[in-house]
Amino acid sequence: MRAAIFDVDGVLTDGRLYIGADGEGVKAFHVLDGHGLKLLAQAGIVPVIITGRDSPAVRRRMSDLGLTRVHFGVSDKLACAQAVLAELGVDWDELAVIGDDWPDLPLLRRAGLACVPPNGHAEARAVAHHITAARGGEGAAREFCDLLLVAAGRYAALLAAQQGGTLDAR
16 A cells, blocks of 8 residues: 555544634544654555544644644545545555545545445445444554554554564564
């Protein structure tokens, strides 16, 4: 896989919306997921965020992670994804997607690898190639990232580098 698209609500968060008295939205993100996104980028797999909502909390988290391919308030995720793939020179079979609900179905149906958290909608789970053990907002995105890193043969080297060692590539 050369790129991976992530939904936000229900994937990087648990899908619940917290709205304060002044109308501000608050979201909880799992640090495992954030580190997984960084590892993907280090491995040369482009992380892309496509979300139907826009919020200061999501913008802040994506900025903190250093992600540059982030699309907020997208009503047509398929059109957005097609534009991103064209820009990256990536084909659908080189793309992995993790989503959880109906707006993600067009992407999940076309991607080379479609992944859904177990708390995703039944229609999304029905088209998934893989359903994570972890729930959305509880490490599902990290599990997805690890799966891609293992498949790309990059997981062990990244882990060894994190531990201050090197991996013998023989």
